[in-house]
Amino acid sequence: MTVNVTIRIQEADFDIAREISALTKGRTDIGAVVSFSGICRGSEGGAPIAALTLEHYPGMAEAEIARHADTAMSRWPLTGVSVIHRVGRITPGENIVLVLTASQHRQAAFQAAEFLMDYLKANAPFWKREESPSGTSWIEARHHDDDAAARWTKS
Amino acid sequence: MKVKYFAWVRERVGMAEETVEPPANVRTVEDLMAWLAKRGESYAHAFETPRVIRAAIDHAHVKSNAVIAGAREIAFFPPMTGG
Numbered sequence: 001m002t003v004n005v006t007i008r009i010q011e012a013d014f015d016i017a018r019e020i021s022a023l024t025k026g027r028t029d030i031g032a033v034v035s036f037s038g039i040c041r042g043s044e045g046g047a048p049i050a051a052l053t054l055e056h057y058p059g060m061a062e063a064e065i066a067r068h069a070d071t072a073m074s075r076w077p078l079t080g081v082s083v084i085h086r087v088g089r090i091t092p093g094e095n096i097v098l099v100l101t102a103s104q105h106r107q108a109a110f111q112a113a114e115f116l117m118d119y120l121k122a123n124a125p126f127w128k129r130e131e132s133p134s135g136t137s138w139i140e141a142r143h144h145d146d147d148a149a150a151r152w153t154k155s
Numbered sequence: 156m157k158v159k160y161f162a163w164v165r166e167r168v169g170m171a172e173e174t175v176e177p178p179a180n181v182r183t184v185e186d187l188m189a190w191l192a193k194r195g196e197s198y199a200h201a202f203e204t205p206r207v208i209r210a211a212i213d214h215a216h217v218k219s220n221a222v223i224a225g226a227r228e229i230a231f232f233p234p235m236t237g238g
Contacts, residue, residue, distance in 0.1 A: 127235060138236075
């Protein structure tokens with residue numbers, strides 16, 4: 001079973017329907033596609049934000065996401081995985097990240113998508129800087145993202 | 156070896172990357188952070204709380220006791236906030 005894997009880091013926005021179509025095109029072995037998109041909120045901790053700027057480590061970000069995708073494919077019977085992560089300046093309401101998983105049956109697709117997001121949040125080398133009326137500051141990592149990633153190692 | 160800095164580590168150090176030649180007694184990531192901290196005030200400020208700094212060697216996460224010999228590129232950055 002060949003797995004269709006797409007990993008992209010880009011400034012431009014993505015079109016979710018087009019990405020799903022690319023993942024499923026020509027295949028008759030896909031019974032389930034799960035999509036998660038992360039979106040820029042208009043406030044952080046109750047305070048309004050004007051924009052987020054995402055910095056990343058070119059080279060390592062792609063390698064780390066690929067490692068996560070490989071792990072997901074070894075744990076679940078997936079027919080496709082797409083991860084697209086935007087970088088640069090992003091304003092409230094805009095897309096930040098897309099995770100798509102495809103499989104014959106839904107359990108693998110649901111679980112792999114959640115696993116990938118938990119791992120992405122904890123390990124992928126990206127950093128968010130927020131712009132707000134009170135100035136610019138780096139968003140701090142939250143321990144519960146590390147906890148979310150850790151729970152996947154118990155099973 | 157090349158050293159890269161990201162996010163507020165980069166802002167405090169004042170540059171995105173540089174090439175360094177640490178002495179042989181600088182053996183681990185932890186040793187390297189302590190050695191870099193001594194290069195000047197901006198470095199000391201960047202590395203003042205080493206336990207919050209994360210490191211990667213040749214594009215893979217490593218712990219602070221990882222050995223740096225043979226590394227082509229070492230990066231230092233804050234905990235990540237992607238996704």
